[in-house]
Amino acid sequence: MTEPSRSQDIRIVAVALFYERGYHGTSMREIAARLNMRAPSLYNHLDSKQQLLQEIMTNDVELITREVSDAIATSQDVITRFRRGFEAHVRHHTRFARESRICMTELAALEEPAQSEVREARRRYAEIWRALIVQAVEQGRASTANPHLAANAIIDLGIGIARWYRADGPLTEATLAGTYSDFALNLIGTQKGN
């Protein structure tokens, strides 16, 4: 049975094309062509183009939430939690740069009710960062005046990476995660080495 791998192939090609040309700039015929198929054959593996977009976006936001939650859970120390969480955040945006950018860029192309669900999932993700920074400030380990804005800044640093990071470039994921963690720790007003 080639069924599950075929569906997977379609999703991979869809990610590549939505990333390169955007959702509305990509046709089902183009997706099919990259798989040496005709467009109608795709519909043996999926319901609609919308469903494809929805799966990509939902998967991505759920994945990063899980990755960061898991990373944060590995320590009791708030600064260690912050650093490990942020490294997971950065790594996600390097490893899934295309998915992340689609999530950021194509939200308007996602129809309701899926759009609201993704927005809500993102809001919950941001809440993790807000809570963590508030906790760090309360414990006197960080000094930012505005944890809410700091959380936005932290998230945007990661999102930005998906804009310019190239896996085939000279910059390794580990170097990037390390350097950016220093940025993030500085930003919220901790001292390096914590």
Next chain:
Amino acid sequence: MTEPSRSQDIRIVAVALFYERGYHGTSMREIAARLNMRAPSLYNHLDSKQQLLQEIMTNDVELITREVSDAIATSQDVITRFRRGFEAHVRHHTRFARESRICMTELAALEEPAQSEVREARRRYAEIWRALIVQAVEQGRASTANPHLAANAIIDLGIGIARWYRADGPLTEATLAGTYSDFALNLIGTQKGN
């Protein structure tokens, strides 16, 4: 003569719609409808849909480059230059949040050679930030280990603002610029109060 204001109206509506639905998700008929016109009438004021996108993107990247260059030129002190430049950077992304987001999001929809020109203009803009951070480090006023990555981070902090800032929200532009300047100064390893 209603000519120049009409062209301006069209550009304003195009910005609003490209922002809301994306370039490929917006039809010329929709742009016309918001102006109580029919689509063919638009072509008395413009050559093509592409031209509309190109003007929006070129204008925006040239404007932010001018704004930040001017802000930087008002001081000799490298940290003051950095802070004033960054405040201009932040203010641009609040005042022109829609244009900025279109620039970020719709680059793939811009055809060549315009796309390469915008990419090049953006590269020059990033170069301003790299040079400024390198200078700050050389003068011992900042301590970041990687000015190139720091410049990316600084730019991404601004871009991120365009993602979530709402002019009708409780957060004023001045508060945001002030708080974010602290973030940026911390990030590159200066001490507050410089």
Next chain:
DNA sequence: CCTACCGATCGGTAGG
């Protein structure tokens, strides 16, 4: 998995 094809919509032109 394919061919054949549907109605809808696209950017843009002709002509006034």
Next chain:
DNA sequence: CCTACCGATCGGTAGG
């Protein structure tokens, strides 16, 4: 500024 209309392309279905 409009109506009328062009060829191209879209997502998706029928039927095998």
